[in-house]
Amino acid sequence: xxxxxxxxxxxxxxxxxxxxxxxxxxxxxxxxxxxxxxxxxxxxxxxxxxxxxxxxxxxxxxxxxxxxxxxxxxxxxxxxxxxxxxxxxxxxxxxxxxxxxxxxxxxxxxxxxxxxxxxxxxxxxxxxxxxxxxxxxxxxxxxxxxxxxxxxxxxxxxxxxxxxxxxxxxxxxxxxxxxxxxxxxxxxxxxxxxxxxxxxxxxxxxxxxxxxxxxxxxxxxxxxxxxxxxxxxxxxxxxxxxxxxxxxxxxxxxxxxxxxxxxxxxxxxxxxxxxxxxxxxxxxxxxxxxxxxxxxxxxxxxxxxxxxxxxxxxxxxxxxxxxxxxxxxxxxxxxxxxxxxxxxxxxxxxxxxxxxxxxxxxxxxxx
Numbered sequence: 478x479x480x481x482x483x484x485x486x487x488x489x490x491x492x493x494x495x496x497x498x499x500x501x502x503x504x505x506x507x508x509x510x511x512x513x514x515x516x517x518x519x520x521x522x523x524x525x526x527x528x529x530x531x532x533x534x535x536x537x538x539x540x541x542x543x544x545x546x547x548x549x550x551x552x553x554x555x556x557x558x559x560x561x562x563x564x565x566x567x568x569x570x571x572x573x574x575x576x577x578x579x580x581x582x583x584x585x586x587x588x589x590x591x592x593x594x595x596x597x598x599x600x601x602x603x604x605x606x607x608x609x610x611x612x613x614x615x616x617x618x619x620x621x622x623x624x625x626x627x628x629x630x631x632x633x634x635x636x637x638x639x640x641x642x643x644x645x646x647x648x649x650x651x652x653x654x655x656x657x658x659x660x661x662x663x664x665x666x667x668x669x670x671x672x673x674x675x676x677x678x679x680x681x682x683x684x685x686x687x688x689x690x691x692x693x694x695x696x697x698x699x700x701x702x703x704x705x706x707x708x709x710x711x712x713x714x715x716x717x718x719x720x721x722x723x724x725x726x727x728x729x730x731x732x733x734x735x736x737x738x739x740x741x742x743x744x745x746x747x748x749x750x751x752x753x754x755x756x757x758x759x760x761x762x763x764x765x766x767x768x769x770x771x772x773x774x775x776x777x778x779x780x781x782x783x784x785x786x787x788x789x790x791x792x793x794x795x796x797x798x799x800x801x802x803x804x805x806x807x808x809x810x811x812x813x814x815x816x817x818x819x820x821x822x823x824x825x826x827x828x829x830x831x832x833x834x835x836x837x838x839x840x841x842x843x844x
Contacts, residue, residue, distance in 0.1 A: 478683065479519040480588050480598065485510050487689030490792075492584030494688050494709070494808075495681075497782045498796040499765035500581015500607030501543030506589070509553045513589035520588050521597040522682050528572040528599075528670045534677075535563055536603055536616070536666050537590045538577035540628065540650060541659040546582065553589030555629040555662035560594045562627045562635055563667055572670060575599040577614065579681040580607025580765075580782075590662070598682065603666065605678035605813040606782050608825055609764040611650060612643025615813075616666040618821040619676035626650050626665035630657040678813045688713070692791065702791045706806045715810035716839060718769060718776055719756055720788065721747035723803040742831060745799055747807070758807065760785075762796045767830045769807060777809035778832075780816035780825045781839040784808045809839045 480488065489503035489510075496503070514520060528534070537556055539546065560571050574594055576587030579602040591598040603614035617623065623643040628636045628650060636653045640646040646665060654661045668676065691712060695705035703720055710717045729742035741763045749756030758776070761768040766783035769776045777783050785794045788804035816825055817838065827834040 478522040478600070480514065480522060481519040482511055482514050484686060485514065485585060485588065487693050488588075488682075488686045489585045489689065490692055491685035491688035491690075492579055492581055493793040494692075494784050495579055495584075495605070495685055495782060496581035496607040496793065496795070497765040497779075497784055498762060498794070499609065500578060500583060501539075501546060502795060503582050503585050505543070505546050505550070506539075506582040506586040509550055510585040510588040513553045513592035517592040517595075520591045522600050523573055523597040524600050524679075525670055525674055527597075530670055532570050532572035532670055533563065533567060534573055534575050534599060534668050534670060534673045535560060535571045535596075535664050536575045536577040537587060537662060537664050538583045539586055540611075540661050540663040541654040541657065543582060545658070545660045549631070549658065549660045551631045551660065551662070553586065554593045555631060556590035556594040558629050558633050558635055559627045559662065559664050560596070562637065563664060566625060566627075566637070567667065571596060573597045573599045575677065576602040576681065578602060578604045578607055579685050580604060584685055599677070600682045601673070601677040601679050602681040603677060605681055605815070606780070607765055611647040611663075611665060613825050613829075614666060615678050615815045615821070616668065616676050617643045618815065618818065618824055621666050621668050621672060621676050623665050626663055628653050628657070628661050628663045630661045678815050696791060702786050702788050703806050705791060706786055706808045709810070710808060713810050715808060716777070718807040718809055719747070719749050719753040719758060720751055720804070720806050721753065721758060722750050723799055723801055723805065724748045726799050726801065743796075747805070750804065761832055762799075763830050765796065768827055768832055768834055769809065775834060775837055777839045778827045778834055778836050779830060780812040780821070780836070782810040782812060784810070811839050
């Protein structure tokens with residue numbers, strides 16, 4: 478499989494769905510990816526079995542504030558200096574670049590990183606969706622060492638950070654990103670091809686492309702948003718929960734907002750409309766959508782993917798764009814199996830985001 482310019486719009490749309498309301502809009506980085514592929518040619522998407530044993534897989538992602546990317550889109554060439562630093566440190570070649578976070582803006586920008594670095598792109602990522610924390614990746618749950626983190630900005634300034642844990646790396650790397658002007662690129666959890674087996678979320682790139690393609694096909698056929706979301710739920714084993722109107726968005730301020738994972742909290746009230754009239758949903762959100770409850774019963778929760786679609790445009794709605802009166806369709810998709818173990822749920826389950834809830838798989842509810 479290859480990513481050419483013809484594929485990237487659908488891929489970006491799928492990345493927004495997997496962003497679960499977070500990760501920054503994929504449309505912000507799509508032009509950078511299109512330019513890189515036009516300049517360097519299509520990017521080959523490979524599996525781990527295609528890569529030489531003993532060589533490195535290099536995860537890459539943007540780091541900083543998504544709002545800054547609107548004015549400072551970068552070059553996509555940051556991956557070149559990061560690759561040189563990684564190969565010098567580990568004294569072995571990089572076989573492939575990997576997207577750290579397929580959800581949101583990091584999906585398309587990973588194509589640009591791979592194109593500029595002259596590397597294939599692994600059909601995998603570290604999350605299978607979007608999470609806010611550097612340490613909230615499958616590699617951390619699998620015991621892969623986070624350090625060193627190599628960070629670069631668009632001016633080829635490079636910083637290497639060593640830390641004993643993903644949590645400490647989060648603190649230090651965020652400070653470096655601040656020094657870069659809240660916009661940089663980082664690589665951490667660099668691993669060998671052998672280590673990556675079982676430590677990453679497989680199939681993320683092709684899944685995002687397929688999600689976007691399903692939505693494009695539904696739009697071309699004139700399908701309503703409710704119907705298009707239903708097609709996604711059917712193909713990916715999820716649930717179309719309800720069609721609703723936003724009746725309230727209420728920010729939360731408490732002690733749980735001290736860490737990055739919990740420093741943005743809000744409760745959203747959703748009133749069912751049309752066939753769902755009479756139903757009320759409560760949505761808990763932070764940087765992403767974290768849980769949906771109905772009549773006090775948990776219907777879906779992180780790490781499962783909760784996405785809201787604007788009824789009129791059919792586009793996924795980021796958390797910051799929720800507002801009173803907005804009409805949405807709520808979708809829940811099952812998370813990758815890598816997130817269902819105890820250590821993984823400690824990192825990304827509801828309690829990691831300040832919610833006093835236990836995870837219940839959306840697939841079980843669907844059955």
